[in-house]
Amino acid sequence: MAVTKIILLDIPTVLPVSTSPNTWKVRLTLNYKELAYGTKWVETTDIESVCKSLGIPPTDALPDGTPKYTLPALIDNTFTPPAFLSDSTPIIEYLERTYPDPDSSRALYQPASRALHALFEYHVAQSITTQLLPVMVMHMYDKKTPRDRIHFRQRIEATLAKKLEDIELKGKDREEHWKKLERAFDLLAASMETRSGAGELFTGPNLSLADCTLGGLLLALRYDSPDEAWMKISSWSNGKWSRYMAALLKWTSVE
DSSP: OEEEEEEEEEOOBSSSSOOOHHHHHHHHHHHHTTEEEEEEEOOGGGHHHHHHHHTOOOSEEOTTSOEEOOSOEEEEOSSSSOEEEESHHHHHHHHHHHSOOSSGGGOSOOGGGHHHHHHHHHHHHHHTGGGOHHHHHHHHHHHBOHHHHHHHHHHHHHHHTSOHHHHSOOHHHHHHHHHHHHHHHHHHHHHHHTSOSSSSBTTBSSOOHHHHHHHHHHHHHHHHOTTTHHHHHTTSGGGHHHHHHHHHGGGOOOO
């Protein structure tokens, strides 16, 4: 393991692991690169104040121009001055640039493929991530810490003008929504079958940026909803996602 002094800021849950797809995306990268790091757990309620106090930049701006702070964030104290980063993809780009693998075949992405990875991230976001709330909202709520449940309920209900319990689909509508998501996963599985080489991941046995994106999402679903979401997903696409998860497990330790 490389001798580094890295701190990953992640979001705690009632579980011993996070259920944030984006923080998992960075954690997979750190573990794959075998970089030494520690985790600072920050509840959603405290993200803005903690990031400001540590000098971590905002990830975006709200419509009124107010800075928006989100996790993951990363502090790298390995060098002087230290690096303070936010947002999963810029963090991964920094780690790839700062700690390249001597074996170029283990690179998370090739510079020429970065635009394709951005397109992939957009596709996953539009076809899967943004479609999850109607079947996942109460699973997500249940796994949050008591303080973050209050914050989550207030934020989602203010945005959608509905109670969480009314957002969640039930009965036939719920099953139809899961079938829509299954079709999106089947499309991904079919695209992965067109590549050459062995292994369950996008580029074979080694991790790629696409795997960090999709793997982070699958890990979040697995921990948020093991008895519904993961039970369904692991059976889809002829068991592809169960095999895919097994290939990821070596990089899922929580430091």
